[in-house]
Amino acid sequence: MLGRMEGDYDVVVVGGGPAGLAAAIGARDAGAARVLVVDREDEAGGILLQCIHAGFGLHYFQEELTGPEYAERFVARALDRDIDVVCSAYVSGAGLDSDGTRRVRVMREGHGIRTARSRAMVLAMGCRERTRGAVHIPGTRPAGVLTAGLAQRFVNVMGLLPGRRVAILGSGDIGLIMARRLTLEGCEVVGVFELMPFSNGLTRNVVQCLRDFGIPLHLSTTVVEIHGRDRVEKITVAPVGADLAPDLARRWQVPCDTLLLSIGLVPENELSQALGVELDVVTQGPRVSSTLETSLPGVFACGNVLHVHDLCDYVTEEALLAGRFAGELAGGVKRPRDNIRVVPGDNVRYCVPHTLAPGREHTVYLRCQRPLRPAAIRVGDLVRRKLGFVTPAEMITFRIKPDVLDRFHGEARRIDLLGEPAGAHLAGAEP
Amino acid sequence: MSERYDVVVIGGGVVGAAIARELSRFRLRIALLERQAEVGFGTSKTNSGIIHPGHDTSPATLKGRLVVRGNALYDRLAAELHFGFRRIGQLNVALEPADLEVLQRLKAQGDAKGVPGLELWDRARLRREEPNLSRELWGALHAPSAGVINPYELVFALVESAERNGVALAVDCPVTALAADGDGLAVHTPRGVFRGRFVLNCAGVESDRVAALAGAQTFTITPRKGEEYMLDKRLEGLVRRLVFPVPSPKTKGTLIIPTFDGTIMVGPTAEDVEDRDDVATTARGAAAVFAFVRRLCPSIDPRDAITAFAGLRAVADGNDFVIGPTSVRGFVHVAGIQSPGLTAAPAIAEHVRDLLAAEGLALVAKPDFEPGVRAPARFAHLAPEVQEALAARDPRFARVVCRCELVTEAEIDDAVDHGARTLDGLKFRTRAGMGRCQGGFCTPRAMEILARRLGVPLHAVTKRGGGSWIALPMGAEQEA
Numbered sequence: 001m002l003g004r005m006e007g008d009y010d011v012v013v014v015g016g017g018p019a020g021l022a023a024a025i026g027a028r029d030a031g032a033a034r035v036l037v038v039d040r041e042d043e044a045g046g047i048l049l050q051c052i053h054a055g056f057g058l059h060y061f062q063e064e065l066t067g068p069e070y071a072e073r074f075v076a077r078a079l080d081r082d083i084d085v086v087c088s089a090y091v092s093g094a095g096l097d098s099d100g101t102r103r104v105r106v107m108r109e110g111h112g113i114r115t116a117r118s119r120a121m122v123l124a125m126g127c128r129e130r131t132r133g134a135v136h137i138p139g140t141r142p143a144g145v146l147t148a149g150l151a152q153r154f155v156n157v158m159g160l161l162p163g164r165r166v167a168i169l170g171s172g173d174i175g176l177i178m179a180r181r182l183t184l185e186g187c188e189v190v191g192v193f194e195l196m197p198f199s200n201g202l203t204r205n206v207v208q209c210l211r212d213f214g215i216p217l218h219l220s221t222t223v224v225e226i227h228g229r230d231r232v233e234k235i236t237v238a239p240v241g242a243d244l245a246p247d248l249a250r251r252w253q254v255p256c257d258t259l260l261l262s263i264g265l266v267p268e269n270e271l272s273q274a275l276g277v278e279l280d281v282v283t284q285g286p287r288v289s290s291t292l293e294t295s296l297p298g299v300f301a302c303g304n305v306l307h308v309h310d311l312c313d314y315v316t317e318e319a320l321l322a323g324r325f326a327g328e329l330a331g332g333v334k335r336p337r338d339n340i341r342v343v344p345g346d347n348v349r350y351c352v353p354h355t356l357a358p359g360r361e362h363t364v365y366l367r368c369q370r371p372l373r374p375a376a377i378r379v380g381d382l383v384r385r386k387l388g389f390v391t392p393a394e395m396i397t398f399r400i401k402p403d404v405l406d407r408f409h410g411e412a413r414r415i416d417l418l419g420e421p422a423g424a425h426l427a428g429a430e431p
Numbered sequence: 432m433s434e435r436y437d438v439v440v441i442g443g444g445v446v447g448a449a450i451a452r453e454l455s456r457f458r459l460r461i462a463l464l465e466r467q468a469e470v471g472f473g474t475s476k477t478n479s480g481i482i483h484p485g486h487d488t489s490p491a492t493l494k495g496r497l498v499v500r501g502n503a504l505y506d507r508l509a510a511e512l513h514f515g516f517r518r519i520g521q522l523n524v525a526l527e528p529a530d531l532e533v534l535q536r537l538k539a540q541g542d543a544k545g546v547p548g549l550e551l552w553d554r555a556r557l558r559r560e561e562p563n564l565s566r567e568l569w570g571a572l573h574a575p576s577a578g579v580i581n582p583y584e585l586v587f588a589l590v591e592s593a594e595r596n597g598v599a600l601a602v603d604c605p606v607t608a609l610a611a612d613g614d615g616l617a618v619h620t621p622r623g624v625f626r627g628r629f630v631l632n633c634a635g636v637e638s639d640r641v642a643a644l645a646g647a648q649t650f651t652i653t654p655r656k657g658e659e660y661m662l663d664k665r666l667e668g669l670v671r672r673l674v675f676p677v678p679s680p681k682t683k684g685t686l687i688i689p690t691f692d693g694t695i696m697v698g699p700t701a702e703d704v705e706d707r708d709d710v711a712t713t714a715r716g717a718a719a720v721f722a723f724v725r726r727l728c729p730s731i732d733p734r735d736a737i738t739a740f741a742g743l744r745a746v747a748d749g750n751d752f753v754i755g756p757t758s759v760r761g762f763v764h765v766a767g768i769q770s771p772g773l774t775a776a777p778a779i780a781e782h783v784r785d786l787l788a789a790e791g792l793a794l795v796a797k798p799d800f801e802p803g804v805r806a807p808a809r810f811a812h813l814a815p816e817v818q819e820a821l822a823a824r825d826p827r828f829a830r831v832v833c834r835c836e837l838v839t840e841a842e843i844d845d846a847v848d849h850g851a852r853t854l855d856g857l858k859f860r861t862r863a864g865m866g867r868c869q870g871g872f873c874t875p876r877a878m879e880i881l882a883r884r885l886g887v888p889l890h891a892v893t894k895r896g897g898g899s900w901i902a903l904p905m906g907a908e909q910e911a
């Protein structure tokens with residue numbers, strides 16, 4: 001029920017984005033009678049609410065929805081299942097009692113500060129954008145330097161434009177989407193500047209958001225100075241060498257009044273850290289077992305708080321699973337612990353989950369370190385599968401059948417990606 | 432508009448603010464004029480925040496004398512005004528054996544000036560007290576009276592105290608002309624003419640230009656830029672005290688600064704610049720800062736920098752403070768207040784008070800002078816039960832505006848009540864936007880509250896006043 005929060009719960013979910021909503025549904029469907037979702041925004045749906053472009057649900061619903069439409073379906077499903085969803089409610093702390101009860105402290109407008117107790121907890125806080133501090137751009141600190149996601153909120157939620165002449169640093173998906181959005185709103189997008197020799201966004205976004213609008217994508221280029229006292233007046237950009245160091249001799253200036261940053265996302269794990277959940281230094285999300293349980297028993301994680309996903313559909317898929325295991329645990333179901341460790345091997349930046357168990361099918365999500373083509377995935381001498389083209393911007397979803405693990409005895413399993421490094425400049429624009 | 436005052440103070444930095452507040456103890460009509468949207472947005476915001484002990488400045492200079500007195504005044508000031516202040520002590524460390532002699536000279540100079548508690552430490556003591564410093568250091572001079580403050584909080588509190596005791600504050604009020612006016616001066620601004628018997632030039636890096644407006648330019652200012660780099664929370668607790676090298680004639684050197692909030696900051700550089708708006712940080716400056724501080728503490732890494740800023744010291748040609756009456760009747764310089772101006776400010780205020788009395792200003796104490804201001808609400812620092820009680824009483828305490836620093840709507844409202852007019856004003860009063868996400872989350876919320884409270888549309892909210900607009904209304908192109 002919308003707005004109800006009372007008594008104790010089987011499962012409490014922190015964050016009401018696509019991950020949180022799907023986790024709650026997964027828990028309910030696994031038999032948890034009382035499920036609560038808490039979100040700090042005024043409405044559930046997470047970051048989807050500001051993604052008014054179409055491009056969601058192609059995998060999960062086999063149809064193309066906007067972000068709010070996709071979110072709406074899950075909110076409706078949650079409410080149908082009598083799940084409690086509270087908004088404008090900020091989880092400011094969480095803990096485990098000595099008897100194993102999980103606690104969250106909820107600050108909620110109009111309701112004061114209350115504690116909700118549960119048998120299992122799902123972390124689904126999503127992620128935040130990296131800011132100027134992460135990239136050390138010398139120069140002044142004027143107004144007009146902001147993250148692409150904040151600009152998206154300005155345009156899609158607040159009815160504001162971030163500026164008139166816009167440069168974008170980083171080729172993350174949000175930046176690409178905003179390049180198109182702002183062009184449609186009558187702004188001039190003067191270029192996207194990407195440090196790496198390949199785009200950090202989905203190929204389809206490079207094509208549909210930049211190429212179709214004639215917006216230049218400058219690969220292997222970065223912003224080396226911001227100018228302007230009160231407001232951005234221009235930026236200096238320069239190409240970078242193989243060591244990523246800018247070649248200042250070849251720098252040039254770009255007049256603009258706005259610099260959007262689309263330089264990556266960071267899982268939002270302050271709450272997890274306060275709880276004592278162990279994090280992976282690469283994903284910056286929790287380390288999880290094949291049931292998406294963190295290092296703390298009864299505390300699960302899914303969605304962008306676990307690792308940054310490319311498509312929302314995979315968030316949903318992962319979260320339904322996390323919710324299901326949380327619901328089962330709350331209902332007293334016990335599973336044997338995992339006994340196989342997944343080790344990222346050649347060309348693999350990370351794998352999630354971190355451990356597996358025999359006897360079940362698993363989905364392992366991984367990302368490569370650089371573009372490869374043709375690529376193949378290899379798990380020891382057990383599996384070898386062709387993938388075609390892979391790039392760090394696109395998550396690789398790898399399903400492992402039970403028989404593969406049943407044939408395996410040992411404690412660690414290494415996953416490698418094989419293939420030739422793909423051509424530097426093509427990668428971003430690969431159809 | 433034309434109003435008559437006993438004293439018109441030009442410049443709402445720490446110096447102007449401290450003087451206005453000191454004079455507000457007496458039956459006087461006082462105006463404080465600041466050209467920016469808020470007070471304290473000049474050099475007084477962009478500095479190291481150190482309350483210097485004073486052993487490193489010669490007693491032959493005015494700044495060298497005022498700094499020790501200023502330092503001593505800080506305990507009472509902090510108790511009255513509730514800005515963040517802590518005496519954490521300072522070390523001047525010897526990077527070479529020859530520096531040890533300099534340390535002895537500094538100690539002798541400090542002892543003679545009455546700097547309390549100076550003590551020479553040998554290498555073993557230094558390693559014990561600060562185990563993360565370089566093992567190559569030869570020894571140190573410890574000055575326990577050194578402190579750190581949040582400088583912007585000090586200025587806000589001084590001005591609030593001054594206003595509460597009757598000082599008229601005008602912001603967005605640049606002084607554009609000065610003219611003789613009876614036995615005083617007329618101060619012209621876009622917001623009207625302020626007539627003052629005494630006019631104080633506390634305009635920081637602009638003080639020579641303001642002097643020129645009055646026809647009393649006896650000095651020029653060379654801005655000396657200092658870049659500072661804030662480091663990731665990962666390094667919190669790395670050093671417990673301020674770490675200085677031995678000073679050079681031009682600067683106190685590049686330092687490691689455990690700020691009042693715990694974050695470690697490194698800097699500043701010292702580079703003379705021409706442009707008085709040049710507060711850009713540079714790749715060169717960063718390289719110099721990190722190369723140097725790594726000699727003091729090898730575990731500091733340039734990649735730990737999370738944000739940076741630069742400030743301009745107002746260096747007058749004599750390299751000392753310029754304080755005193757001028758050939759223009761009623762026009763008084765309080766100019767060239769370079770480092771350690773923050774430390775000296777309360778002492779400068781006393782000094783200027785006495786000087787004005789000597790010039791004929793009658794100082795009659797007000798019996799109802801109220802020295803204190805209320806401590807700002809800081810929800811994040813309260814005990815959980817207190818937080819719960821507050822939230823139960825006032826729903827605004829249950830609405831989180833800034834998630835990184837846990838700032839509630841009630842605190843934002845409180846900051847607006849106390850003069851915040853811009854996003855930076857909110858940030859420096861409440862910390863909203865200072866955390867890890869650097870405003871990604873709170874900017875829309877803070878903009879909405881500011882717009883509502885100021886009765887302006889969202890697009891009229893600025894970062895720090897002037898031309899620092901944040902967003903445009905949609906469809907503005909067509910209108911423009």
Ligand SMILES: Cc1cc2nc3c(=O)[nH]c(=O)nc-3n(C[C@H](O)[C@H](O)[C@H](O)COP(=O)(O)OP(=O)(O)OC[C@H]3O[C@@H](n4cnc5c(N)ncnc54)[C@H](O)[C@@H]3O)c2cc1C
Binds near residue numbers: 015303
């Ligand atoms: C700008 C943008 C464009 C995108 N475009 C596409 C696209 O075209 N197609 C596609 O498939 N995917 C897209 N994605 C990706 C997709 O939106 C995300 O993968 C998905 O939203 C992640 O879901 P989540 O629930 O993990 O996180 P989020 O959607 O971020 O939800 C997390 C929720 O948790 C809440 N929360 C966090 N901490 C707390 C707390 N302490 N207390 C209470 N609540 C809390 C947050 O307010 C938020 O509502 C896009 C993402 C972004 C950012």
Ligand SMILES: Cc1cc2nc3c(=O)[nH]c(=O)nc-3n(C[C@H](O)[C@H](O)[C@H](O)COP(=O)(O)OP(=O)(O)OC[C@H]3O[C@@H](n4cnc5c(N)ncnc54)[C@H](O)[C@@H]3O)c2cc1C
Binds near residue numbers: 442446477479771
């Ligand atoms: C990098 C750096 C580090 C420092 N570290 C320390 C330290 O650790 N400890 C210490 O004691 N000192 C330090 N200092 C020095 C200290 O910051 C200054 O001495 C002090 O802030 C000067 O205060 P002020 O009020 O004179 O100047 P400001 O703060 O600059 O105030 C002057 C004000 O006048 C206003 N103004 C200018 N022109 C006009 C006009 N025409 N009309 C109206 N208003 C006008 C300006 O807008 C400004 O607000 C440091 C300085 C720098 C640059």
